[in-house]
Amino acid sequence: MPATVSLIKKQLTRSDYFIIAANLIPVYGVLFERWSAKEVFLVYCLETIIIGIFNIIKMGIVTSVRKTDTWYNGPSRTQQHGLFFIFFFLIHYGLFVAIQMGIFFGVSGLMPDGGINVFSFFYKWPQLLSKDAYYMLAGFIISYGFSMIYNFILSGQYRTVSLMHLMFQPYIRIFIQQFAVIVGSMFLSFGAGTVFIILFACIKIFFEVFVDYDGILNKQMSVLKNEEKEEA
Structure with a gap:
């Protein structure tokens, strides 16, 4: 009988507590500051x-240790250089970011005069943030940086x-975050x-901290590797 995978983490790590703290910063700021x-919400988009970016750094570290890895494409398996994985991720993930930004600016009314779009956002975003927003942004960078190091x-x-x-x-986190940001943009309008930021932060903490994404991915990767062994 195949082993089942628990969707909920049984024990939190130090980095999980950093993520919880980082997600509570905006709740405190909106309620009390x-x-x-x-x-x-703009910072959540930047998140x-x-x-x-942190994922690309991690993929770069792995590539520096071993140059190639197995690429799974349906039933076929090939060895590809790590730069191929990084380039594919950059293009594919970039499309997700562009879609999220486009919908956010379309319904949030952040720039109603049309002074910014998805493409100009990447060099104009510092103009849209106050000092308080930079605190929140720093909190996310520190939490993800600590998670990567630890x-x-x-x-x-x-x-x-x-x-x-x-x-x-x-991607699993991003699917949830994109849905929440898009719905939240409508609340902003x-x-x-x-109200939605409070709900969003609670939902985000639950899915980012308590759901065992790595366990789910590890299970799927084990299935792919077992299929590869059976075909060998």
């Missing part, structure tokens, strides 16, 4: 980019994790951003 709900480098995971695993690692 009068932070702009629109700026908070998508931060996750992608869970990926110091643990030695970079020596064993597959590039295919890393390439798909952010009706002036209910504060």
Whole structure:
């Protein structure tokens, strides 16, 4: 009988607590420091980019250790250079980011005069953030940076994790985050951003901290490797 995979983590790590703290910063800011709900949602959009950047760094570290890895494409398996994985992720993930940004700006009313779009956003975003928003952005960067150092480098995971695993690692979180950001953008247009940020932060903490994405991915990768052994 195949082993079942628990969707819920049984034990939290140090990096999980950093992620919880980082997600509570905007809740505190909106409730007690009068932070702009629109700026908070903009930072959540930027978080998508931060996750992608850290993932590219991790893929680069793995590539420096072993140059090639197994690429699974349906029934076929080929050995590809790590740069191929990185390039594929950059293009594919970039499309997700562009879609999220396009919908966000379309319904949030952040720039109603049309002064910014998906492409100009990447060099104009510093103009849209206040000092408070930078605190929130720094919190996410620190939490993801700590997670990479503690869970990926110091643990030695970079020596064993597959590039295919890393390439798909952010997507489950991003699907949830994109849905929440898109719905939240609509709340912003009706002036209910504060309420939704509180709900969004709670939902985000649950899915990012308590759901065992790595366990789900590891199970799927094991299935692919077993199929590869059976075909050999």
